Amino acid sequence: MSKAHHDRTHHAKKATGIGDPQCFKGEGGKPKFKAGDTVRIRDMADFFYTRCQTYTRGAVGTVTLAVYESPAAEDEAWDNTDKPEWFYSVKFRQKDLWPDYPSAFPNDTVETEFSERWLEKA
Amino acid sequence: MAKTSDQSKKGAHGHEGEHQHPPAPMVDEVSDFEVLEMAVRELAIEKGLFTAEDHRRWTEYVHSLGPLPAARLVAKAWLDPELKKLAVKDGVKASLKVGVDWINSPPTNFGTPSDYCNLRILEDTPTLKHVVVCTLCSCYPRPILGQSPEWYRTPAYRRRLVRWPRQVLSEFGLQLPPEVEIRVADSNQKTRYMVLPVRPAGTEGWTEEQLAEIVTRDCMIGVAVPKPGVTSNVKMPVHRAVHPIEHHS
Numbered sequence: 001m002s003k004a005h006h007d008r009t010h011h012a013k014k015a016t017g018i019g020d021p022q023c024f025k026g027e028g029g030k031p032k033f034k035a036g037d038t039v040r041i042r043d044m045a046d047f048f049y050t051r052c053q054t055y056t057r058g059a060v061g062t063v064t065l066a067v068y069e070s071p072a073a074e075d076e077a078w079d080n081t082d083k084p085e086w087f088y089s090v091k092f093r094q095k096d097l098w099p100d101y102p103s104a105f106p107n108d109t110v111e112t113e114f115s116e117r118w119l120e121k122a
Numbered sequence: 123m124a125k126t127s128d129q130s131k132k133g134a135h136g137h138e139g140e141h142q143h144p145p146a147p148m149v150d151e152v153s154d155f156e157v158l159e160m161a162v163r164e165l166a167i168e169k170g171l172f173t174a175e176d177h178r179r180w181t182e183y184v185h186s187l188g189p190l191p192a193a194r195l196v197a198k199a200w201l202d203p204e205l206k207k208l209a210v211k212d213g214v215k216a217s218l219k220v221g222v223d224w225i226n227s228p229p230t231n232f233g234t235p236s237d238y239c240n241l242r243i244l245e246d247t248p249t250l251k252h253v254v255v256c257t258l259c260s261c262y263p264r265p266i267l268g269q270s271p272e273w274y275r276t277p278a279y280r281r282r283l284v285r286w287p288r289q290v291l292s293e294f295g296l297q298l299p300p301e302v303e304i305r306v307a308d309s310n311q312k313t314r315y316m317v318l319p320v321r322p323a324g325t326e327g328w329t330e331e332q333l334a335e336i337v338t339r340d341c342m343i344g345v346a347v348p349k350p351g352v353t354s355n356v357k358m359p360v361h362r363a364v365h366p367i368e369h370h371s
Contacts, residue, residue: 019214019225019239021312051310053257055284068240070312087311098285107303110284113311 021070028069040122049077072115197333213241253344263314
């Protein structure tokens with residue numbers, strides 16, 4: 001039985017001289033969201049690896065920027081770089097994340113990123 | 123630790139003839155992660171993935187990266203509105219102005235040498251203060267800021283900053299009025315963040331070198347704000363040595 005060949009450095013080779021995530025530019029298709037859109041973070045099941053923080057799940061925020069295209073962390077963790085998607089920076093009001101956030105500071109926010117699969121229109 | 127205190131107890135009970143002050147070990151323990159790093163490194167060297175010399179060179183490179191390039195970038199952006207615009211739009215391109223090449227950074231020339239290559243420079247205003255954390259691990263813009271401080275990697279900072287930012291900032295000595303929006307940037311994916319603070323009053327007419335001196339690492343993480351005479355260009359009081367060493371030339 002011959003062993004299937006897998007090049008473990010394919011990712012690094014692709015990024016050399018271009019950068020990661022820059023090397024996935026143009027592979028994410030049409031962005032579904034744009035700056036100013038109101039989105040809800042989906043609370044999906046994740047197996048073994050995710051970079052979608054628990055504190056954001058189910059929360060509603062505003063897209064500030066479509067940042068770059070890249071395979072989602074949940075795929076890339078398993079070396080699956082087949083389907084890059086758009087990543088978005090999303091801003092939340094603190095009191096939408098933590099109900100008991102002191103009302104003396106209503107302007108405070110958190111900004112963090114999500115791959116497209118984690119977002120839905122709100 | 124337990125061993126050391128046992129020995130000092132013995133000393134206190136005055137067991138004559140015993141060595142009363144055993145030299146304390148410099149490092150009490152090696153963490154599991156350090157053991158793991160050594161094991162993986164040695165295996166990689168044995169396997170020929172890189173040499174011990176490569177490893178030493180890379181370690182030296184990373185450890186000798188000071189926050190200086192980032193401080194100079196902030197100073198330049200304060201002086202040049204066009205560069206400030208570029209910095210906010212494309213941090214990777216702006217970094218080239220201070221000699222930091224995120225994409226082809228030496229010594230590996232290997233695509234993503236130490237980190238992902240999407241730098242976002244977050245511009246503070248008088249009513250908006252950014253502060254950076256990585257709640258999931260300890261992502262940090264190493265190519266331009268060097269090694270992250272130890273506290274940045276602690277669970278206490280990572281867990282608490284998103285939840286109680288004002289309390290954490292006040293522990294760093296930074297208290298901001300309620301009308302200032304505190305925006306925590308959680309670098310959970312491939313973007314690395316650096317804060318471009320507001321140029322403080324009292325720095326009118328300063329040169330790039332003078333400005334760069336007050337932009338310390340903590341100012342670019344966002345837990346401090348640059349202040350003339352308070353952050354790094356302060357004159358520290360010098361305590362004269364009681365028995366000064368004579369220098370013979």
